[in-house]
Amino acid sequence: MRRNQPRRLSFFQVGVIAIVLLLLVTYFGFTKAVPFRHHYTIGAMFKTANNIKPGSAVRIAGVNVGKVTEVKLLHPDDPAAEVKMRLDKKALPLHADATFKIRPRIFLEGNFFVDIQPGTPSAPTTGDGHVFAVNQTSSPVQLDQITTALPSFTRRDLQRLLQELSTGLSHGGATGYNRSIRYWEPAYRNGSMVSDATLGKAEHDLSGYIKNAGQVARALDREPPQLQSLVADLNTTAHAFAVRDVQLEQAIGELPRTLAAGLPALRELNDSFPSVRRFVSDFRPATRSSGPAIDATLPLVRQVRGLVSRPELRGLVGDLRPTVPDLARLNKSTVPLYQQVSLASNCQNDVILPWSHDKIEDPTFAATGPVYQESTKPLPGLAGESRSGDANGQWFRVLLTGGQYAYPMGNGQFLFNGRPIEGVNPPMPSARPPLRPDVPCETQSAPDLRTNPLPPPPGRRVQGSSSPAAVAYREKAMQDAVKWLRRQIDKTGESDQLRAEDTPLRPGELSHLSGLGKLGHFKAKVAKGR
Known part of the structure; x- marks a missing residue:
């Protein structure tokens, strides 16, 4: 082997490199993620996971932005689960009011994915590891749930509902429905105020109400026949309304006027509540002191209980037995008397009493008070004159004087007065008012004290x-x-x-x-x- 010939890799090295490349290809093929890189993770609580499993896609507006990394059941017997997701940067930011929905990829169900609505920009953004509450998530309705939710009797009720809805929308019903839309806004607004008021003022007002409502529900559940009767009676009531639909429509037409008259009354009632609260506050001491008062009356109650016991009542009944028939006859015979008393009382209240509070209008001799005050002023003088008497009878002191003005009274008689008569008030009526004993007094008008003075009678001044x-x-x-x-x-x-x-007499001696x-x-x- 030559020295300048390149050195070849050994079979072992080639095998190691091949294994590493195979592992990398396998990793990227299945994970499609860059290793040793931090990912943005979040969690969401779902009532049911619905076949969501690790690796399921996470989408925003149809675009894949991550995948499900873990599905953790909260309890073995509960379908609720926490779904953890890993998101890419393009999924950010997520706001605190974001919503999560599990949707099927195809209509006939199969693969599921998580659809995210990022939320509104005005809401704060969430950080890594944030878990969204269950009220911000929803799960799809399964096909079997739809089929089981619509059994035959439910379908019949649904058909009947649609038929009745069609009947209600016909013959002007749809027009009335359209006209009612403009009232929805104040109705929903006021309804929201009522819903907010149901929360109460204190911390546990609503929970206390729910607790007591649960007691009521349990009480209803203890008596199924009575509850069934209540539902049946409600059906009877609804049928009665349906039979009288014309009268019901007329009554509803009168409802706006009733509300127009009732709202001021409710406002006045609302204005009266402060005084009622003050009354309740002032009444509390009396209520607290009523305990000793009740304790003090207990001996009296015991004595009264003994008085009304059977031995005592027998003796009392025996004593009253001769008297009861006479009392019954007296009660029957006093009916005409009390009829007259009732007529007299009505006359007193409706005619005489208003007349006694009237005032005589006289520009010359002005009255200083109503009739019931003016009519009693002569009584002290009459009482003083009543003492002037002896065995021969009553006598009165009078002061006689002459006058310079003479007025003929007929039959050769004249009335002398020191000053001229200016007029006659009240004038003598031309005829006596008719007397109608057959007409109740309370139906008649009170006497009219207004008069028109007549001119003075003819007279002349005379010289002695x-x-x-x-x-x-x-x-x-x-x-x-x-x-x-x-x-x-x-x-x-x-x-x-x-x-x-x-x-x-001289003036100084008067x-x-x-x-x-x-x-x-x-x-x-x-x-x-x-």
Whole structure:
């Protein structure tokens, strides 16, 4: 062998190189990945893995961006699994609201792949190793699930549903459905508010509600016949609505007006809640103190219980047995009486009471109060006059005076007044109001106190005669009146306190008359001849 001849590889070296190349080709052929290179991995929780296995494709918009590396069942008896995926750089970024769906590659099922929706740009991006929750994943519906979900009775119900839907959309139903679309937005908005309100205010409000709802569900489950009867009755109710569809349509037509009237009432009710809360807060001390009050009434309750016991009641019934028939007859005979009492009460409430709160309108003599106040003002004077009497009867003190204005009253009689009469109010009615005993009082209108004053009656101003005969006549009448009055004072025994004079009072002496109403406490000290 020559020295300059190139050295050949040994068979062993050629074999090693061939094995390495074969391994590389096999690795790249099956993994299609560059070794010793970091890959972006994520996980997603699925309710069921649905034949997803390691190596299944991961796609975004139909483009392969990775593959499934591991499918890990959470529990042997549960189809839920965690699917781990390795993604390429072109799959990034993934946002926190990304969704994952397991889809079949062909219609008749076979290979499955994971379809990723990367999420919205406004959501934060996720990092390596992030695991997406189960509410962001979904699995395909298997063909056997469709066939088992539609047995014969379900298909019949579905056919009936489609027939009823067709009937409902015909004869203007579709038009009404289209018109209802504009109400969906406020309905869904208000529905979302209600759904948000179901969460409650405290931390465990919703969980407490679900717990109590579970108790209700268990109570319903304990009585299957009653639950079945409830469903049957609900079907009967729905059938009754279906039979009365015209009346139901009319009632629904009245619903907007009902809601228009009900919403203000609900607002007022909502406004009243603060005062109700204050009332509840103020009522709590009384509620707390009701415990001792109830304890204090327990002895009374025990005594009352003994009173209504059988031995006591027998004696009471025996004592009442002669009285009960009379009470029954009395009760029957008082029916006409209470009918009249009812009529009188209605008349008092509907006619007399409003009239007593009315006010007399008189521009000349203005009333200072309603009728029930004005009508009682003469009573003190009448009460004072009632004391002026003896065995011979009642007598009253009056003050007589003449006047410069004369008004004829007929039959040769005249009314003299010191000032001219300005009018007549209230005027004398032209006829007496009709009396209808057969008409209930409460149906009649209250008396009308408004009046139109009449003009004054015809009269004239007169001058007293100054002839000697007239003057002498008036002087003699004055002396006779004074003598008679003095005799009356002597008879009463009040001559040391009262005396009669024939001279007119002066303006400064008018205040002495205020004591005449308190006879026995008045001292007249007017000099003789004044």
